[in-house]
Amino acid sequence: MNILVTGAAGFIGFHLANHLLAQNHHVIGVDNLNDYYDVRLKKDRLMILEKNAHFDFYQIDLADKEKLTQLFEEKSIKIVINLAAQAGVRYSIDHPHTYVHSNLVGFVNVLEACRHYKVEHLIYASSSSVYGANTNIPFSTKDNVDHPVSLYAATKKANELMAHTYSHLFQVPTTGLRFFTVYGPWGRPDMAYYSFTKNIIADKPIKVFNHGDMGRDFTYIDDIVAAIIQLIDRPPLANRNWDSVNPDPSSSNAPYKIYNIGNNNPVSIINFIHTLEKLIGKQATIEFLPMQPGDVKQTYADISDLHADIGFAPTTTIDAGLKQFVDWYKKYYGT
Numbered sequence: 001m002n003i004l005v006t007g008a009a010g011f012i013g014f015h016l017a018n019h020l021l022a023q024n025h026h027v028i029g030v031d032n033l034n035d036y037y038d039v040r041l042k043k044d045r046l047m048i049l050e051k052n053a054h055f056d057f058y059q060i061d062l063a064d065k066e067k068l069t070q071l072f073e074e075k076s077i078k079i080v081i082n083l084a085a086q087a088g089v090r091y092s093i094d095h096p097h098t099y100v101h102s103n104l105v106g107f108v109n110v111l112e113a114c115r116h117y118k119v120e121h122l123i124y125a126s127s128s129s130v131y132g133a134n135t136n137i138p139f140s141t142k143d144n145v146d147h148p149v150s151l152y153a154a155t156k157k158a159n160e161l162m163a164h165t166y167s168h169l170f171q172v173p174t175t176g177l178r179f180f181t182v183y184g185p186w187g188r189p190d191m192a193y194y195s196f197t198k199n200i201i202a203d204k205p206i207k208v209f210n211h212g213d214m215g216r217d218f219t220y221i222d223d224i225v226a227a228i229i230q231l232i233d234r235p236p237l238a239n240r241n242w243d244s245v246n247p248d249p250s251s252s253n254a255p256y257k258i259y260n261i262g263n264n265n266p267v268s269i270i271n272f273i274h275t276l277e278k279l280i281g282k283q284a285t286i287e288f289l290p291m292q293p294g295d296v297k298q299t300y301a302d303i304s305d306l307h308a309d310i311g312f313a314p315t316t317t318i319d320a321g322l323k324q325f326v327d328w329y330k331k332y333y334g335t
């Protein structure tokens with residue numbers, strides 16, 4: 001089938017597109033190739049995808065409604081997986097308009113295209129960041145997420161609300177995925193595990209916030225991709241048992257669903273660094289710093305809904321996943 005993957009030159013989009021192509025799907029990739037991080041890395045990902053004859057790439061900014069509409073007009077797109085977004089919690093503090101442009105304007109254009117061109121299933125990236133000031137551990141899709149602590153998180157919460165509106169008004173089946181700290185080969189250079197690896201190899205200090213008292217539910221990229229692929233042909237149905245008096249935030253009487261995708265096993269940042277040190281063969285020089293604005297102390301995904309619906313169970317340990325990343329990093333950068 002024709003599957004549109006936005007953010008195809010990005011980390012998750014690249015891996016997803018690669019797996020879909022291996023399954024003989026026709027993938028239409030869209031990316032604006034912005035310079036938030038090294039564009040060369042994005043182009044190198046694209047070079048791999050473009051070796052497959054079933055991959056078509058279009059450099060389009062989702063905020064460009066005319067170009068996006070033209071793409072839907074020309075292609076018979078039945079599945080949309082929207083992974084394009086301006087990422088980064090800290091970056092959103094000083095660049096708010098970038099997030100409005102990409103994550104709000106761009107997303108409403110995607111929703112409008114899905115509405116008018118009768119898309120059968122829209123899967124879109126949300127984020128564990130939506131949990132914000134919530135401290136109920138593990139984070140559950142049944143929890144209230146009305147207190148974001150960064151603009152990035154607010155835009156992702158807004159995406160979920162916008163998607164619900166289109167599911168309710170126009171019966172567009174939408175599935176939102178709250179990703180929990182995705183890592184692996186070809187990852188994003190702005191992520192901590194990437195910069196830690198870079199600096200440890202280069203004998204430079206690494207910055208560790210909240211004086212190291214932090215934990216993250218690190219999730220390996222292959223586990224993420226496996227879940228997305230299983231969800232493609234499972235568009236949500238209206239929950240006929242949905243109770244408007246005691247509403248479940250993760251479902252609706254519209255064809256709408258929210259899932260967490262995480263490893264369900266948070267790792268302390270200090271233990272994470274020790275694993276990297278072992279794999280790299282060097283000891284890190286750590287600069288301990290206070291908590292950064294917009295950050296949270298811990299993330300921990302309750303994945304019970306995803307397990308119940310598709311049998312999702314992550315299989316990659318942090319040791320195995322980080323080994324894959326470090327091996328790739330050394331090969332890619334020749335270190």
